[in-house]
Amino acid sequence: MIDRRKLLLGGAALALSGCKILDSARDRDSALRRLFASHEGLTQSAQRALIGDRLAPEFTEGDIRQGQRPNGSTDPVSASYRRMAETGFQDYRLTVAGLVDQPQSLSLADLTALPSRTQITRHDCVEGWSCIAKWQGVPLGTVLTLAQPKLTARYAVFHCYDAIERGLAGEVFYYESIDLIDAYHAQTILAYAMNGAALPVANGAPLRLRVERQLGYKMAKYVHTIELTDSLAALGQGHGSYWADRGYEWYAGI
Amino acid sequence: MPHGPLVYRQRLLTRITHWVWAVSLFFLLLTGLQIFNAFPSLHIGAESGFDYDNAILKIAAREVDGELQGVTQVFGTSFDTTGVLGVSNGEARAFPAALTIPSTTSLATGRVIHFFFAWVLVITLVVWLVASALNGHLRQLVPTWADLRALPRDLADHARLRFHHTRDYGVLQKLAYASVLFVALPLMILTGLSMSPGFNAAAPWLLDLFQGRQTARTVHFLTMLALIGFFAVHVAMILLAGPLNEMRSILTGWYRTDEHDD
Numbered sequence: 001m002i003d004r005r006k007l008l009l010g011g012a013a014l015a016l017s018g019c020k021i022l023d024s025a026r027d028r029d030s031a032l033r034r035l036f037a038s039h040e041g042l043t044q045s046a047q048r049a050l051i052g053d054r055l056a057p058e059f060t061e062g063d064i065r066q067g068q069r070p071n072g073s074t075d076p077v078s079a080s081y082r083r084m085a086e087t088g089f090q091d092y093r094l095t096v097a098g099l100v101d102q103p104q105s106l107s108l109a110d111l112t113a114l115p116s117r118t119q120i121t122r123h124d125c126v127e128g129w130s131c132i133a134k135w136q137g138v139p140l141g142t143v144l145t146l147a148q149p150k151l152t153a154r155y156a157v158f159h160c161y162d163a164i165e166r167g168l169a170g171e172v173f174y175y176e177s178i179d180l181i182d183a184y185h186a187q188t189i190l191a192y193a194m195n196g197a198a199l200p201v202a203n204g205a206p207l208r209l210r211v212e213r214q215l216g217y218k219m220a221k222y223v224h225t226i227e228l229t230d231s232l233a234a235l236g237q238g239h240g241s242y243w244a245d246r247g248y249e250w251y252a253g254i
Numbered sequence: 255m256p257h258g259p260l261v262y263r264q265r266l267l268t269r270i271t272h273w274v275w276a277v278s279l280f281f282l283l284l285t286g287l288q289i290f291n292a293f294p295s296l297h298i299g300a301e302s303g304f305d306y307d308n309a310i311l312k313i314a315a316r317e318v319d320g321e322l323q324g325v326t327q328v329f330g331t332s333f334d335t336t337g338v339l340g341v342s343n344g345e346a347r348a349f350p351a352a353l354t355i356p357s358t359t360s361l362a363t364g365r366v367i368h369f370f371f372a373w374v375l376v377i378t379l380v381v382w383l384v385a386s387a388l389n390g391h392l393r394q395l396v397p398t399w400a401d402l403r404a405l406p407r408d409l410a411d412h413a414r415l416r417f418h419h420t421r422d423y424g425v426l427q428k429l430a431y432a433s434v435l436f437v438a439l440p441l442m443i444l445t446g447l448s449m450s451p452g453f454n455a456a457a458p459w460l461l462d463l464f465q466g467r468q469t470a471r472t473v474h475f476l477t478m479l480a481l482i483g484f485f486a487v488h489v490a491m492i493l494l495a496g497p498l499n500e501m502r503s504i505l506t507g508w509y510r511t512d513e514h515d516d
Contacts (some may be wrong), residue, residue, distance in 0.1 A: 020356075020357050021355070022281075022355045022356055022363075022367060023356045023357055023358070025356065025363055025366070025367060026356050026358070026360050026363045033363070033366065035370070036366045036367045036370040037366050037370075038370070039366070039369045039370040039372075039373050040366075040369075042373060043369060043373075047450070047452040047453065047456070050453070050456040050457075051452055051453075051455040051456040054455040054456060055455060056451060056454060056455050057454055057455070057458045057461060059300070063300065065301070065303070065305070065306060066301075066303065066304055066305035066306060067304075067305065069304050122300055122301060122451075122467065124449075124451050124467065125293070126292070126361065126365075127292040127293040127361070128289065128290070128292055128293030128302075128471065129293050129301075129302040129304075129468075130300065130301040130302055130467050130468055131301050131302070131304070132300060132301050212451070212455075213451050213452045213454070213455045214451055214452065215451060243362075246362060247360070247362030247363060247366070248361075248362045248365070249365070249366070252451075253450060253451060253452025253453070254369060254449075254450040254451075254452060254453070
């Protein structure tokens with residue numbers, strides 16, 4: 001009888017303090033957070049097993065009813081980026097380096113001369129909203145084939161011109177990474193055009209990544225370097241992306 | 255209080271899964287509201303309208319004469335919801351701190367906990383479903399023709415707060431539990447999966463079924479409200495039908511039935 005009463009009181013206390021009980025899970029290194037974050041491996045394995053190399057749904061011209069909503073950085077301030085933007089990105093070079101046999105330095109003209117893919121897809125922000133737009137770009141797989149990744153390469157890391165925050169050690173530049181399964185997926189492209197025009201600065205000009213089976217934060221904007229690596233530990237805080245370093249899932253298929 | 259014989263009404267697996275679901279749904283609700291707060295509006299269609307309006311619900315904060323005011327817009331009609339929705343404790347946030355986990359704004363933490371308990375819910379539902387199909391518990395939840403014929407009487411008895419304590423579930427109980435387990439929770443899981451860009455590649459037909467990702471998100475939210483409605487009635491019924499006996503049956507399995515029950 002007493003036990004039951006204690007249980008009911010405990011339950012009521014739990015419900016009343018609902019707002020605070022898991023606040024400690026905010027701490028990346030807490031045991032509680034690590035327990036909850038264990039879902040990520042399960043989610044990734046389950047999704048990979050189910051989706052294989054299937055395509056994300058594609059839409060038609062008629063489904064494009066608005067511009068692509070820009071989010072995160074919309075106007076990088078670094079001097080090197082500003083100079084390039086003022087001259088229409090004539091001096092832009094995409095560097096492909098790291099664990100590759102043939103490092104590349106590609107201008108926008110080089111990239112647009114390669115076979116392109118155009119896709120109308122839905123962009124899903126981690127915040128919850130979605131927006132449909134048409135993207136044109138060169139498949140990442142084509143660029144990687146030029147660079148010839150070494151057998152030890154496991155990840156493609158995207159280094160960007162934009163810095164969302166300024167830390168004590170200077171600017172924290174945006175970076176993202178995907179594994180080679182997503183890197184060679186047919187819809188994974190380096191987009192230079194959006195809705196039939198050159199990619200606007202607000203949406204990541206001159207070059208942004210599209211990884212259509214994951215959330216928006218994976219699709220790095222303002223990409224200047226693609227680095228092939230066998231580990232993500234040495235980058236940023238070691239979680240493989242700007243937002244993963246801030247507690248978001250590295251695998252963002254959900 | 256019934257005075258009939260004690261019967262063993264709930265199997266151990268039923269009791270365990272009941273409490274695992276209760277705990278999971280509690281955390282899923284409060285982390286879900288945290289996630290909702292990151293984009294506090296509901297839309298119809300594949301995308302969210304920014305240059306056009308396809309919203310059915312919007313929760314926002316606006317400044318009126320230097321004061322923050324919470325505004326909730328439902329089907330285009332605005333309500334002042336300051337203090338609860340839109341603005342609470344002087345802070346602009348859709349759902350108040352008391353209703354979100356964590357209490358402060360942290361979409362990343364809310365997502366991690368939400369998906370953890372989503373897995374717990376799905377795994378225990380599958381275990382329960384398979385076991386219940388094998389041990390006959392599923393049949394106890396599906397109303398029979400005799401049950402449906404007794405429906406008007408059961409409704410009338412409930413309206414007069416006259417409850418029967420029997421070994422088998424009453425028809426309203428069966429309908430309520432079956433609609434949660436076979437309709438609401440599967441709907442919650444499927445609409446949740448419809449929001450996953452990864453799962454969209456595996457099952458694009460789900461998007462056709464729900465008419466787009468943002469509609470699925472809206473259905474996810476509305477089903478959450480229906481589950482809260484179930485919870486409120488469920489708890490009210492326990493309190494009215496004899497809380498000690500009802501709690502004993504879901505904790506120990508043993509339930510005291512009516513004296514003259516047949």
